[in-house]
Amino acid sequence: TLLPIFNGVSDSSRGCFSFLDVQCTGESANETVIPVCSPHCSDKVDAHYLLNGRHFCKLCKKVILKRDHHCFFTGNCIGNRNMRYFIMFCIYTSCICLYSLVLGVAFLTVEYSMSFENPLTFLTLLPLSTGYFFMGTISGLQLFVVLMLYVWLGIGLVSAGFCCQQVLLVARGQTWCQLQRGQLVENHSPWRANLKDVFGTRWILGLILPVQTAEMCSEDTDAHKQD
Template identity: 80%
Template sequence: MYLKMLKLRLLNAIAPAYFLTATTVTFALQFYFFIPAIFENPDARINSSTLLHGAAFLFLILNALGNYVMTIRFPAASVQDAGPLLCSPLCTDRVDAHYLLNGRHFCKLCKKVILRRDHHCFFTGNCIGNRNMRYFIMFCVYTSTTCLYCLVLGVAYLTVEYSISFENPLTFLTLLPLSVGYFFLGAVPGLQFFVVLMLYVWLGIGLTCAGFCCQQILLVARGQTWCQLRKGQVVQTRGPWRSNLSDVFGRQWVLGLILPVQTVGRLQDHAADKKDS
């Protein structure tokens, strides 16, 4: 039990560092290699294509980072509950059952009683629940979109700089194992090998975030959390799916689609707390 918690705490510290490192590397590759190489114009230092793609990438990555920060800034904790600070092995099941029954759950990593807890996100280092679900969903949307955008530009960069053809669909499937072999044989430059590795990192993160996004939107529309679904608890929907989505995204949801700003006010949070009491 102690070893498992130690592994979870270690993952809780490593995952945010991994995300921020991958973000920094992505930013550097886009502005120092991909965009200048693909859209370089000998007749002008900066052309419209460079500005357009640079602005598009900045919009995507700043929204992803902004919603990431908002997810951390607004932790999902229920201050009304005075839950135990620690869960002993003897009371784990009873505590979980009690708080699940009342729409709450005790997180051992956060050491808090979480209102409408969905899951613990290791990349943000906190739980996803009542106050940060909307930011987490938008974080997944923009992260998956950013990864897809970087994947496309990365493929274009390899085509322009290293004359790698992607006309055959099998090229992408065999690109990584061939690049590993050629790299250790000294036939592939280090930058090319690193870009190939990042292509698969972006693909993995993008698909994972897209899956999380679809799952969370479906659960929110049903008025249910992943924690309740995993425990097999049948939850009666609080209202129509439009009302459930409005509870999470707020009335100014359109603004939240393009800017990482707070769209769910404190009054809505207080009303949601009463519904779950």
Template identity: 50%
Template sequence: MLALRLLNVVAPAYFLCISLVTFVLQLFLFLPSMREDPTATPLFSPAVLHGALFLFLSANALGNYVLVIQNSPDDLGTCQGASSQRSQCPPPSTHFCRVCSRVTLRHDHHCFFTGNCIGRRNMRNFILFCLYTSLACLYSMVAGVAYISAVLSISFAHPLAFLTLLPTSISHGKRQSAERLGAVLGSDMFVILMLYLWFAVGLACAGFCCHQLLLILRGQTRYQVRKGVAVRARPWRKNLQEVFGKRWLLGLLVPMFNVGTESSKQQDK
């Protein structure tokens, strides 16, 4: 339990550090390199378009991250503590989390990167957080590949060029002068390592987002699947509306609190 509580503190700090490093690289490396194009118009220059898109993705990722924490699942005070008290809660839609020390409605899982349980109230914000984190990481990877390709004159035409980027950049630097090799082993090498990290995090978040969407279409949570709890068959549109609400398009573009239907709220009580 001590290890889980420690992970509950380390994982959010790790995510915030990665976010800060990404912002620094975008601001001081990628954007300045795009301003060097003399043929681009000031309004539609690559730097402006890249900055606007990255800001949109990052704002949605961090905004939904904050909402996941603020919009915590319901804390059922009568269900906390002893097992005799927890037995009063309806088992199909509630679960006692030992890390959070509380029982939440329609519990899905505990997310260590947010340090919070994912349940009925913040499920939509969590899915959008995974979606925009994946898009921001993959887009940062593309921008980083363009930067490395321009700085080190490395071609990515070969399908396996990205997988062999690290050894190729080291061998490329050894053929350069000692000063250039130091630069490769400095900021450029750090960017290359971040490319692999962005790629891994982007794929992981995308896969997790797709998995959660499939469970929502079936009207299930990860906790119900793990425990083998049977759920009532309903149309997939109602399952989506229960999580994303009626104003789903607005929530897709702007971070906002979850807007569930009244029937779904009454169903979980």
């Protein structure tokens, strides 16, 4: 079903809002005017309207339920149905980077007798290794492993930061989009109930195993019926 959107300009903010055609699926749809920010709008958030807890993303051209943000690494929006898997993606990425970092340090210690006992070693390791490489003292493999140590450390810290941020927002019953807009969410549910809404009844296990529970299957079925 095609949801018709008419061209026009919002009276409240002249020149800020325009209107787009949105393709939606379902048995029936009412004609609804949906404001979408123009490229010159001061609002930098990708979600441009809120209707029954749904946001429209101009990058995905889709309506996302409880949209949090658009992830360029996964190539789609993070919302109510895939928030759990995005958090698990961040957890797995940070763990893999930590594991690779440990293996890289062990490889350099065993093969090249490098010492990492000094905590400040990482501050001088890359500049010194680059200089030694151009002097012909170390091989290209050693320089590559040293460079990858910094890559693994950086990606691991960023992924861990994203994970902590998203878990905190889920526990508060809030999305990143609402936080950017300064919207205060009146959520009287305890933090455990909010985590169960995303990760299932056994939310601790849901943080580790990418298994879809029966509750999530029933929620997806109900959501398709409502759409």
